Amino acid sequence: EDMVEVLFAALARRVATQISTSTMSSWCTADDTSALSASGLAQSAIDVLCKGAGPERRGLATSYTDTQIDTMIGGITGSQDISYMLLSGFFVFFMQAGFAMLCAGSVRSKNVMNILIKNVLDACIGCMAYFCFGWAISYGTKDSSSFSGEFAGEGWFFLAKGDHDASFTNWHNFFFQWAFTAAAATITSGAMAERTAFQAYIAYSIILSGFVYPVVVHWIWDTAGWLCNWKTDKDGNDDTLNGVGMHDFAGSGVVHMTGGIAGLMGAAIVGPRTGRFDASGRPMAMPGHNAALVVLGTFILWVGWYGFNPGSVLAITGDAAVSVARVCVTTTLAAASGGIGAMILNYSLYKVWDLVAVCNGVLAGLVSITAGAYALQPWAAILSGFVGSVVLWASSKLLLKLKIDDPLEAFPVHGACGAWGCIAVGLFADEKLLGNENYGALLGGGGKLLGNQILGICVITLWVSVTIGGLFFTLKMFGMLRASAEEEAAGLDESKHGGSAYNMEPSKV
Template identity: 50%
Template sequence: MATTPTTCSADLAQLFGANTTNASAAASYICNTFSAVDTRFTDTNFAIDSTYLLFSAYLVFAMQLGFAMLCAGSVRAKNTMNIMLTNVLDAAAGGLFYYLFGFAFAYGAPSNGFIGKHFFGLKDVPDASFDYSNFLYQWAFAIAAAGITSGSIAERTQFVAYLIYSSFLTGFVYPVVSHWFWSSDGWASPTNTGNLLFGSGVIDFAGSGVVHMVGGIAGLYGALIEGPRIGRFDQSGRAIALRGHSASLVVLGTFLLWFGWYGFNPGSFNKISIIYNTGSYYGQWSAVGRTAVTTTLAGCTAALTTLFGKRLLSGHWNVTDVCNGLLGGFAAITGGCSVVDPWAAIICGFVAALVLIGFNKLAEKFKYDDPLEAAQLHGGCGAWGIIFTALFAREKYVGEVYGGKAGRPHGLLMGGGGRLLGAHVIQILVIFGWVTVTMGPLFYGLHKLKLLRISAEDEMAGMDMTRHGGFAYAYDLDESVKHGTQMSRIEPSLSS
């Protein structure tokens, strides 16, 4: 506890000599001055941390632009406007529903271990625990989960279905999961010191499970219930590539996501001005830097592994595959980015690329169609990231990031025993189960109400014209007819 100015003055006055004219007044002046300086340092500390969190939130929000570009480039030109609009509305609808319900369900403390129950509509915010910057940052995470799902069901989904699932996912499904693993009251949170699962809780620092698995599994159920796009598999079951129309947009989106990930992972510390050793160069700012490094190395390794792996399998150097591999490495390292060494991140990225390639092969075998490989990338690589963290989390880093007593469970391969691995296996199972019982029935209900998939005619013509009033690109109609695209057939008449 800091010394009060009154106590400071009394103690300091005794140290002045007998010749001091007014020892008490002098001591009071000095102590009040130091107290004011101390208060300013405290204010500055809050300002630094808040600025850091807000800047991280802006970076994570910039990932929505990355998602939009990646999605646009990965679909055919006739569906570009549709997928771009869904990305805009993921953010807009998600903002309102996360404000009304989601933030409260996720972080409304004090609460039970299952769901939060305070801060609806940001009532009583700010308080000692949360400021507005915390809401903004967590909202950016919530809409990222919704953006993952939109890629799985692209090119064949009714627009109303996007609005319904996005609102439900950001307002309820995702917040409950984030409460379990990130809130101080969550039943499996590593910060819930009174109820640590296996003495550890789950270490999912930036959300390999909370964000990526939730979004990926939700997309899995949407794509399974809808079925593949027309023409994705021929009558014999052989996979037919329905390539996206712009590799340039895919690359642009990938780099924007890469840039945003530096807010996603390092920003998840929420604060940067925390001292580990007083007067030392080493503090939480060092952990933030290390987290950015592990993120970078995992993505780079996954990209190169995918490059050569797909070259061996297909005989081509494919930039789209490399971009997906890079993002798979990022999704995998997200959970353990703060508690592993850089060399371990290379292992994480290497295995993530193999996981992605393997799940894509399984998807073709079972005639599963996901235009952006979102379920395989975010769901599969996210699950691997959870296991990876349980194997390679270093004791020193776990103690610095999460605190607690010495000997806290850490990575199995780092001498920490199997308790953390047990907690992480439970995380995978409960996330899969929760998304199954929430998003699965939602998509099935939309399917039964004929609100999920568009008609075959609209799908063949393209949703931009049939659902959104025109194509995303300007075409020369005479040229389109000459080259056999017959776009004039689906143009609205001039008299309408």
């Protein structure tokens, strides 16, 4: 990094100096040459950079001011950051493939096409809903100089200029945030798999992507949001709740809790799959049809998380590069400890090396570190992931006690572990990494951050439960929530999608 800075400095001085087209023998001053040599650059490379006056170089006899040079370097830095955010958005969007494989492997073979078309439409419907309403509610303002409300954004519906005084330039942020939106909607579909009517899925996908999720985003991630940990007033002064706000770095609460709570409400209201519980209420096993797809989906999601968490640094130049690397490490440690924790727990209780449980443990660890990937030290990341595997197991058992059928354990993985991830920040956030005197309670930072984290968990739960729960309850009243018993028995692939996902008929050729 230091060498790059030295090179930039040398190049800036080179173009800032009036160059003689007849006597030029070097591009660099003595100070430039000394600095390049001290940086470790080979002398041959220094000679190429600084010496020689070929005709292609003589035409650059232009003088630039310091301001112009700063502008040029700033443009290069900004382009790198935008490119990094776009690349991270590609990774987050690729997580849809991971969700698709995970969902397909976790359901019975007669419902594979049904769950896959929902995964595809999460991206399509989510994109349209976020374009029309979601972005505006998340981050919109009436004009470039205005300040949106604490509850929701106020402008840029349909990304339209309207009466704004500046054209829209935030394309990279829109793309990055849409990829997160699609993830939240996909979480919900897994909890309601194998018995939900297709029209109900379309309805909640629109409402969740276009309204419910964006409101949570605005509260916690927009500068004007009432829970945002970098909230400011209209004059740019700090206005965070209790001096610290809620710290949810990449979305344990914003994304995963929102999707998980929505899934919990859907699973509870739609009811369990036929045969999931016997007459006495005892759960009956309904394993997914393909563990290989579950493993493939888990690994794709793990890779995608390197866009989810490190991408949320929102920059890659300068000191941000070190932060990106650190977030990669904490993310990896939490995933690994979550998988190991699930393996140990399941073998200790059932004497089985459970492959699917380990995969879910990895995902639980990833969800658990998403809020604190930036603010937790490595040891705390390991602890967060390990505890996440315990939270996963305990919440899964609780759902069975309540006779709530969640085929993909979407609420335990995303809802319960998302809440734990937010609490972990309140307990273990490092003072220097967080950059606030109100850091982790167990590290001596007091209880303000922990209190804000718990408050955020409560309001997310209440908001999503009321809005999405109300939608599902209304759909159920009108008979639009659940597929018929006949359709469920035959499989939603045959009854709704024109055939099976697997063509097993022998070839006639």
